[in-house]
Amino acid sequence: MAYGGSVRRRVALAGGIAFSFFAAVLVFVLAQDVPRSLGTNSTVRVSGVAVQVPAGRERCQAETVPVGTRRIKVFAAAQPRGGPLQVSVGAGGGAITGESDIVEGDEQLSIRLSQRVGRELSDARVCFKNVGSTTVQLAGDRTPPAGAANPDRARLDDDARIDYSAGGRSSRLSFAGPVAERLPLFKASFFGTWTVWALLGAVCATWILTGVALRRSARP
Amino acid sequence: MRRQAAAVRAELERLPRAIWVLALVAVINALCWAALTPAFWVPDEPAHAGYAQRIAETGALPDLDATAPKIGLVAGSQEQRTVYDALPFGVEGQPSWSETKDRTLDSQLTDGPPLNRTRPRQALNATGNPPLYYLLQAIPYRAAYGAGYLDRLMAMRAFSTLFAGLTVFFGFLFLRQLLPGRPWAWTVGSAALAFQPMLGFMSGGVNNDGLLYALGAALLWGVARAFRRGLTPSTGALIGVVLALGLLTKSTMIGLVPGLTVAVVALVLRDRDRRSALKGALTLAFVSGAPFAAWLVLRARITGESAAPAGGVVSASAAGGLEGLRGMVSYLWQAALPRLPFMEDQFPYFAPWFVYFQGFIGRFGWFQFGFSTLWYWIALGVFAALAVLAARALLAHRAALRARWPEAATYLALLAGLFLSVEVAAFGYKDSTGIFFEQARYLFPVLALYGAFVALAVIGCGRRWEKAAGVTVAILAVGHSLFSQLLTIDRFYLGAPY
Numbered sequence: 108m109a110y111g112g113s114v115r116r117r118v119a120l121a122g123g124i125a126f127s128f129f130a131a132v133l134v135f136v137l138a139q140d141v142p143r144s145l146g147t148n149s150t151v152r153v154s155g156v157a158v159q160v161p162a163g164r165e166r167c168q169a170e171t172v173p174v175g176t177r178r179i180k181v182f183a184a185a186q187p188r189g190g191p192l193q194v195s196v197g198a199g200g201g202a203i204t205g206e207s208d209i210v211e212g213d214e215q216l217s218i219r220l221s222q223r224v225g226r227e228l229s230d231a232r233v234c235f236k237n238v239g240s241t242t243v244q245l246a247g248d249r250t251p252p253a254g255a256a257n258p259d260r261a262r263l264d265d266d267a268r269i270d271y272s273a274g275g276r277s278s279r280l281s282f283a284g285p286v287a288e289r290l291p292l293f294k295a296s297f298f299g300t301w302t303v304w305a306l307l308g309a310v311c312a313t314w315i316l317t318g319v320a321l322r323r324s325a326r327p
Numbered sequence: 328m329r330r331q332a333a334a335v336r337a338e339l340e341r342l343p344r345a346i347w348v349l350a351l352v353a354v355i356n357a358l359c360w361a362a363l364t365p366a367f368w369v370p371d372e373p374a375h376a377g378y379a380q381r382i383a384e385t386g387a388l389p390d391l392d393a394t395a396p397k398i399g400l401v402a403g404s405q406e407q408r409t410v411y412d413a414l415p416f417g418v419e420g421q422p423s424w425s426e427t428k429d430r431t432l433d434s435q436l437t438d439g440p441p442l443n444r445t446r447p448r449q450a451l452n453a454t455g456n457p458p459l460y461y462l463l464q465a466i467p468y469r470a471a472y473g474a475g476y477l478d479r480l481m482a483m484r485a486f487s488t489l490f491a492g493l494t495v496f497f498g499f500l501f502l503r504q505l506l507p508g509r510p511w512a513w514t515v516g517s518a519a520l521a522f523q524p525m526l527g528f529m530s531g532g533v534n535n536d537g538l539l540y541a542l543g544a545a546l547l548w549g550v551a552r553a554f555r556r557g558l559t560p561s562t563g564a565l566i567g568v569v570l571a572l573g574l575l576t577k578s579t580m581i582g583l584v585p586g587l588t589v590a591v592v593a594l595v596l597r598d599r600d601r602r603s604a605l606k607g608a609l610t611l612a613f614v615s616g617a618p619f620a621a622w623l624v625l626r627a628r629i630t631g632e633s634a635a636p637a638g639g640v641v642s643a644s645a646a647g648g649l650e651g652l653r654g655m656v657s658y659l660w661q662a663a664l665p666r667l668p669f670m671e672d673q674f675p676y677f678a679p680w681f682v683y684f685q686g687f688i689g690r691f692g693w694f695q696f697g698f699s700t701l702w703y704w705i706a707l708g709v710f711a712a713l714a715v716l717a718a719r720a721l722l723a724h725r726a727a728l729r730a731r732w733p734e735a736a737t738y739l740a741l742l743a744g745l746f747l748s749v750e751v752a753a754f755g756y757k758d759s760t761g762i763f764f765e766q767a768r769y770l771f772p773v774l775a776l777y778g779a780f781v782a783l784a785v786i787g788c789g790r791r792w793e794k795a796a797g798v799t800v801a802i803l804a805v806g807h808s809l810f811s812q813l814l815t816i817d818r819f820y821l822g823a824p825y
Binding site: 129146312320 | 365
């Protein structure tokens with residue numbers, strides 16, 4: 108009995124320490140701030156081609172702009188420097204505008220728009236006007252670099268890659284709602300916002316079941 | 328026959344409750360992965376789903392076309408291509424979450440003009456695989472036949488999660504044979520298996536690896552059982568059936584044949600009733616070899632290709648003569664060990680660390696995103712501690728280890744044979760395409776050895792501390808799984824940089 112009691116104490120101590128460590132890391136991870144990303148038009152992580160915006164010219168492309176967009180990011184290059192780029196996001200007659208800094212070498216340009224996009228613009232036209240005196244190149248959105256993802260070195264019909272963001276950062280935990288809305292997209296038809304909560308329940312169930320299995324096996 | 332069925336039923340009833348519970352945990356865990364991971368984001372899923380769709384729709388094997396373009400899914404069915412083109416995640420890209428685009432895809436798949444479901448070459452790079460997994464996947468596909476493509480894909484994924492349960496089930500049985508009288512160690516080792524994130528991730532997708540892992544675990548159980556009971560025609564037949572099913576699932580199973588040969592030789596040599604052991608060996612060879620040979624002949628007839636599996640890999644490696652052989656030896660060495668000064672650099676990274684250790688802890692998607700380096704170092708610390716404890720257990724039980732050294736050598740040979748077969752194939756592939764393909768998941772047919780490693784570490788803590796250590800390890804395994812899933816949420820639903 109005394110032996111059984113000491114085993115229980117050790118189990119409680121070790122389990123308590125391990126669980127506290129686990130819980131502390133979980134809280135730390137969930138409280139960490141992450142960028143408030145809203146999406147991208149890109150299907151590649153690294154672009155294999157660039158599209159040109161010559162000096163004084165404008166390049167436009169059709170886009171679906173997510174609701175809440177306040178910043179757009181493009182991957183630009185100019186030698187030795189180029190731009191700035193004037194950006195306009197137009198849909199249904201109105202337009203939201205913004206202007207980038209001068210492009211020097213290769214850099215990511217995060218361009219703040221004059222106002223937040225209030226609803227998803229599924230038929231938007233995003234235009235980049237190069238008001239500088241040298242050509243600016245923008246990374247493409249479709250063609251991967253030659254290699255595993257593009258063994259035939261194919262060249263697709265790329266637009267400029269655009270990443271959309273709400274600007275700033277928020278904790279992971281504050282994204283619980285958006286994650287619940289995003290997870291069912293492009294999934295089975297019966298998925299909905301409930302899926303995230305069902306997953307949470309399923310994860311908890313695995314913990315409980317594991318506890319049950321351990322408890323049964325621990326019996327002499 | 329009825330007596331045998333009754334014996335099996337009695338055997339199942341004698342199993343500890345924990346085995347069923349942990350198998351269920353593995354299935355639920357894999358279901359979570361199936362729901363979390365976007366369509367086509369499990370490695371090669373478009374190809375495997377294409378193969379299953381081809382068989383389910385037509386009953387025919389897919390055709391091979393080496394000249395088909397390799398970008399996108401040009402050879403896929405209209406359904407496959409529509410989904411592939413509409414997915415906002417891309418093969419390497421950041422995600423986006425447009426409800427409008429989601430609705431557009433949905434109406435393309437269900438309301439628009441009917442899309443064709445099958446094309447002869449829709450299995451893409453999975454075309455050469457044996458058909459067993461895809462025949463099984465035809466069941467959920469046909470069950471959800473009237474539903475949209477994404478529903479059918481989810482049905483196939485859900486079916487695949489059963490293989491995670493089987494992997495843990497057979498892993499538990501293996502530990503029970505390996506470490507008799509240590510139920511606590513079996514449970515903790517199996518819990519570690521059930522929460523292994525790469526097992527859940529792979530089994531939560533449409534990929535024949537899931538079935539292969541289950542059959543690999545069953546093979547280890549069969550081998551351990553043969554070491555306990557002797558190689559008889561019935562133990563040999565069991566191993567033979569499992570090996571045959573494995574060979575009809577994926578040719579990677581061939582990598583376990585050298586280790587199995589070591590086991591058979593050891594079992595025959597040690598058996599006093601050598602005639603019975605030889606009968607067992609012959610039964611094993613026939614039961615495993617006949618169906619596989621039949622498949623090779625059938626495939627050669629259908630496709631007109633050579634019946635020799637993996638022959639291309641070996642010939643490609645040997646094509647360069649001595650220089651090619653030297654390159655291959657150097658490549659194999661560096662896949663497992665640090666490069667020696669006279670060797671040419673074969674990898675742009677330290678393969679044992681990046682491919683195998685990080686890949687085991689977790690690299691998800693198309694081996695594309697994982698934890699930050701700090702977490703891999705922490706995991707290395709945990710694994711080093713477990714290794715010390717496992718070594719302590721082996722040292723404490725060295726008399727038993729000495730007595731069972733042929734069995735221990737068999738497990739090492741199974742692991743080494745599998746590793747070498749993967750790396751020889753990877754060398755051939757790298758040689759011809761310049762692309763590295765080895766990943767830790769290719770070693771998962773012997774994943775049950777990970778359960779054994781954890782179980783030994785728990786035993787290494789001694790009777791006084793083994794319960795406490797077991798609970799600690801189980802909590803770490805739970806954390807490992809949960810943080811892997813959070814990482815996946817970060818990648819796909821928060822758009823975190825990676």
